[in-house]
Ligand code: HEM
């Protein structure tokens with residue numbers, strides 16, 4: 001840790017990890033409700049638990065991004081944060097909003113759009129927190145050194161705030177409602193979040209591999225260009241069957257098919273950097289998470305996304321378990337792994353220690369990733385069977401669900417593995433030990449698929 | 450001129466050949482419009498289009514200086530045209 | 544590479560940091576855009592071919608409404624514009640800024656002519672009652688040629704910009720975009736108008 005104010009990142013990471021634990025726990029509850037539908041049906045109905053699962057996911061990922069920004073911007077800009085106090089205020093605001101939302105959900109206070117169920121006052125709180133954040137981080141960047149990494153990160157973070165504003169607009173017309181809903185949901189994960197992902201990965205490659213900044217910058221700009229070129233009009237892949245004109249089937253299919261490109265470029269980027277790099281960084285676990293991030297994002301977002309993105313295919317698979325399979329691996333690979341990578345990298349610095357609990361952390365990676373991969377496979381099989389029975393043969397939704405029970409049991413089982421992996425990760429990161437992997441020991445870095 | 454580069458042609462010549470190929474393409478279209486020479490016409494359109502694309506790449510975009518890239522773009526465009534024109538040839542309009 | 548210890552062992556190969564992209568004329572970012580654009584138009588044209596194979600009757604009936612002469616005229620206009628733009632790049636390299644600007648200006652006027660013809664065509668189709676959602680053929684026709692025309696408009700803005708800031712690098716980069724617009728039109732013309 002080179003700058004004192006980077007310390008605030010640690011608080012963001014702690015809160016993020018707490019919410020992460022809650023998120024997967026609620027996931028497990030959901031997975032159990034799927035196989036035992038009466039479980040907690042009075043106390044915690046499925047839709048409420050689902051809101052908590054998905055909202056906790058989004059909030060902790062955002063907290064992780066904020067933490068990452070507070071960690072890496074001072075280091076890149078070579079200056080202290082504009083105001084650590086404001087950063088703390090922002091965190092408090094976000095945590096109050098998040099807990100308020102959860103308590104509200106438990107008492108059935110919520111709005112109706114998936115992922116954006118927060119009551120208005122929470123949404124406004126989020127906007128206020130975002131403004132504080134942007135003010136704080138932009139002033140820091142402006143007063144210090146400007147690098148490609150901070151430029152792209154800033155662009156991504158401003159984009160996140162800007163597109164969130166569409167969450168406040170909810171037209172009565174259902175088609176328009178959906179159009180704007182996707183401005184937040186899609187343009188976040190397949191647009192501006194990708195910029196955050198690329199810049200954090202670039203920062204980590206710079207630190208972990210020692211490749212020249214000049215080379216990293218070129219990759220970063222290329223990835224960003226590809227992400228925006230394909231991702232913005234790629235929104236069309238959600239406009240096939242919501243009452244929009246038919247030409248969206250062409251726009252959506254063509255541009256979203258090309259969305260694979262930035263994810264592929266990130267895989268090539270990370271592996272080429274590691275291969276060319278001349279630094280043997282002691283934090284092997286962080287490197288593993290970073291490589292796992294680009295690889296699993298490529299599979300989850302790129303391959304699993306492409307699988308159902310062409311209109312003639314989506315006509316059959318729309319809203320089936322195929323979507324859930326893709327949603328899980330994409331979010332996990334791209335953004336969960338990204339956050340765990342930067343947390344694994346930054347925590348030892350924030351605590352002023354040598355990288356610790358490396359082996360445990362890497363075991364957590366394989367357990368969590370293996371669990372998510374298995375969950376993705378079971379849901380994909382479930383989705384294909386469901387598509388056939390329901391969309392081709394025309395059987396009833398609930399009859400089909402009954403026939404998928406075996407898959408849902410397996411999903412529950414893989415969920416248990418994921419939760420254990422999460423607990424192991426938290427232990428490895430939060431409980432420092434003296435044990436260190438000696439540099440030079442080659443570890444397996446390619447996640448098997 | 451870099452090693453292995455393709456000779457860059459004068460612009461006026463490039464332009465004249467492009468115009469001629471466009472005219473020949475129109476002739477191909479006339480042939481392709483039904484009749485016995487339909488396939489020949491389609492082949493001619495595809496071939497002239499490929500030539501035009503290559504001339505633009507080599508002389509307008511100056512890829513004659515980057516022969517590897519020129520070859521890459523040419524192959525991609527060849528494959529695209531081959532796919533499209535094979536489909537058109539295989540499924541004639543009634 | 545990469546396993547060495549010297550701090551400057553990569554300096555030669557990747558001096559610009561762009562790797563193989565540095566062999567291309569102009570800014571490498573422009574080439575990333577050019578390749579992406581070609582991928583988009585390529586995918587759209589391939590989609591056209593598949594849709595046509597699924598419904599050849601509809602496609603040939605609709606295609607009969609296009610005027611091959613307008614298409615050919617626009618091809619000639621755009622390729623001529625491209626020749627002037629290519630000339631501008633050579634003049635810029637020779638340091639002749641005034642000539643460069645004149646040539647870009649002429650290329651620009653031809654670009655405007657292209658748009659005029661295109662708008663005339665659209666007006667004709669609309670008057671005949673063939674709009675964006677008339678059928679699959681017209682949807683594709685409007686999407687592909689409309690997207691291309693949008694690039695002509697954007698290309699004209701770029702040409703104006705690089706005429707104003709006429710460094711060799713700028714002119715090369717801006718004209719590369721303009722040539723991409725040429726190249727795409729040649730393919731679009733062959734597929735939509737000729738076959
Ligand atoms: C880090 C890990 C996880 C991530 C990133 C994640 C992400 C998500 C997302 C994005 C959704 C919404 C999906 C959609 O709208 O299609 C969702 C729903 C769900 N998740 Fe997770 N989740 C994770 C862990 C788990 C775990 C461990 C389980 C336990 C089995 C689980 C079970 C579920 C269930 C049952 C749903 C509801 C699906 C439905 O409505 O049909 N998730 N999760």
Ligand code: HEM
Pocket residue numbers: 114189190237238256257259260297300301302304305306307308309310314317318319320323326327328330331334335
């Ligand atoms: C990291 C990036 C990505 C994330 C986190 C992600 C996540 C998700 C989630 C959660 C959904 C379900 C939304 C809902 O509740 O309805 C979804 C839907 C979808 N995603 Fe992605 N996605 C990503 C990238 C991609 C990419 C690159 C593609 C295409 C190549 C893609 C194609 C799709 C499609 C077609 C749907 C709609 C599925 C349906 O019709 O039910 N996604 N995505």
Ligand SMILES: [Fe+2]
Pocket residue numbers: 186190234235237238
């Ligand atoms: Fe999407």
